[in-house]
Amino acid sequence: MAHGGALQEWKRGWPVVVAAMAGFSFFSVLISATGLFIEPLERAFGWDRATLSMGPAIATGVTALLSPFYGALIDRFGSRRLGLPGVVVTMGATCMFAFASGSKLQWVVMWIAFGLILTSIKSTIWTTAVAGTFDKGRGLALGLAVTGPAIAQTLVPPLGNFLIESFGWRAAYVWFGLGWGGVTLLLCWLFLRDAHDRRPKGGGTVRTVLPGLHKREALRSVALLQVAVSSFVVMMMTIGLSIHLFPILTEAGVARGEAAWLLSLGGIAGIVGKLVTGALLDRFRPNWTGSLTMGVTAVTFVVLIRFLDSMPALIAALVINGYAAGSKTQITAFLTAGYAGMRNFGMIYGAMSALVALASGLGPWIAGKVYDTAGGYEPFLWAGAIGCVLGGALLLALPPMPRWDASEPDDQAGAVS
Numbered sequence: 001m002a003h004g005g006a007l008q009e010w011k012r013g014w015p016v017v018v019a020a021m022a023g024f025s026f027f028s029v030l031i032s033a034t035g036l037f038i039e040p041l042e043r044a045f046g047w048d049r050a051t052l053s054m055g056p057a058i059a060t061g062v063t064a065l066l067s068p069f070y071g072a073l074i075d076r077f078g079s080r081r082l083g084l085p086g087v088v089v090t091m092g093a094t095c096m097f098a099f100a101s102g103s104k105l106q107w108v109v110m111w112i113a114f115g116l117i118l119t120s121i122k123s124t125i126w127t128t129a130v131a132g133t134f135d136k137g138r139g140l141a142l143g144l145a146v147t148g149p150a151i152a153q154t155l156v157p158p159l160g161n162f163l164i165e166s167f168g169w170r171a172a173y174v175w176f177g178l179g180w181g182g183v184t185l186l187l188c189w190l191f192l193r194d195a196h197d198r199r200p201k202g203g204g205t206v207r208t209v210l211p212g213l214h215k216r217e218a219l220r221s222v223a224l225l226q227v228a229v230s231s232f233v234v235m236m237m238t239i240g241l242s243i244h245l246f247p248i249l250t251e252a253g254v255a256r257g258e259a260a261w262l263l264s265l266g267g268i269a270g271i272v273g274k275l276v277t278g279a280l281l282d283r284f285r286p287n288w289t290g291s292l293t294m295g296v297t298a299v300t301f302v303v304l305i306r307f308l309d310s311m312p313a314l315i316a317a318l319v320i321n322g323y324a325a326g327s328k329t330q331i332t333a334f335l336t337a338g339y340a341g342m343r344n345f346g347m348i349y350g351a352m353s354a355l356v357a358l359a360s361g362l363g364p365w366i367a368g369k370v371y372d373t374a375g376g377y378e379p380f381l382w383a384g385a386i387g388c389v390l391g392g393a394l395l396l397a398l399p400p401m402p403r404w405d406a407s408e409p410d411d412q413a414g415a416v417s
Helices: 005-045 049-077 079-099 104-121 123-133 138-145 147-167 169-191 215-219 222-251 256-283 286-296 298-306 311-325 327-340 345-374 378-396
Strands: 207-209 408-410
Touching (some): 005 049, 005 079, 005 104, 005 123, 005 138, 005 147, 005 169, 049 079, 049 104, 049 123, 049 222, 049 345, 079 104, 079 123, 079 169, 123 138, 123 327, 123 345, 138 327, 147 256, 147 311, 215 345, 222 256, 222 286, 222 298, 222 311, 222 327, 256 286, 256 327, 286 298, 286 378, 298 378, 327 345, 345 378
Antiparallel strands (some): 207 408
16 A cells, blocks of 8 residues: 555546546446336236346355355455456446347346346445545545446436436436446546556566455454354345335335336435545544444434325435445445455455345345335335344444554565465
């Protein structure tokens, strides 16, 4: 890690943050748009909502299985070498959904393929690049990077609704794949770099050994286990809510256009939340910030249960939810880097994000199953309120972060990570 303070870090690292922001947003586009496609696909194919919701569950389940292995590849080859081709193939995979024929088997196969491809641009790529570039300003840098999902959450609902109503749901998939993906590819081509791209002049093989836990030490870490359980529970409930929030609002009598803009309001609050959370993580005990952010999301679930007919309460709930939404990934990454160090961050955070991916897939499916079984979302909403409170409590109980020694060069030529 280069020295010289936060200002020097930002002078060197701001392009990496821009590229990571774009990568995070593209990774989140199809997830953010899933709720918009539920009703059009329901009309087109007559599927139930459990079927329509299982696509993200399949994809995130696949990424969950592959994340630790892909994290090890990132530790060895770096974010750029894997991220650029990943963006290209994800562009094609997003467009693929325009060819859905109504066959449930085809739908499952497409989502399996999408999950395999989506692993190549998941959060591990972007988080590793940013966390390895910043130290003193890591919280704010991660905060800016993870505004990508909030940007997607802000722009995708009105944009997707416009595309679906104007050109049809098939064309909307293509616009998201080629349009959003094309912008992401350009920014990553220009700006995405990490430590693997800053090699010594003369083509030497000296590598840097970063401080942190060995793999077996990480498996025995109680603090990392607390972070993992908290992230899994909260992400499962909140991602399940985000996928079904659009139909929750429309079934409560909110017009589609108004519901789309309400979701965008949450996205705007999310951008503010990520920046504020990043600054707080750098200045105060990170587990306190994480606990408050995770726990406060319970308010949104309670409002959707008891005050859905009150527009002021609904707006406040969506602002709170948006504020906390993307910060959960940011908090998980910051706490993982703090308690695990950077020695094996790619693999450790890959395992952590595998749990998050599994939770993100289970949540929407569980919410859809609850709706189909109970005829409404209320049992799921109560579970979400309780889960968020428990997740916040786990982070509040974390011990102080360890202080890692400075990185040192490895003088064994030809050694591999």
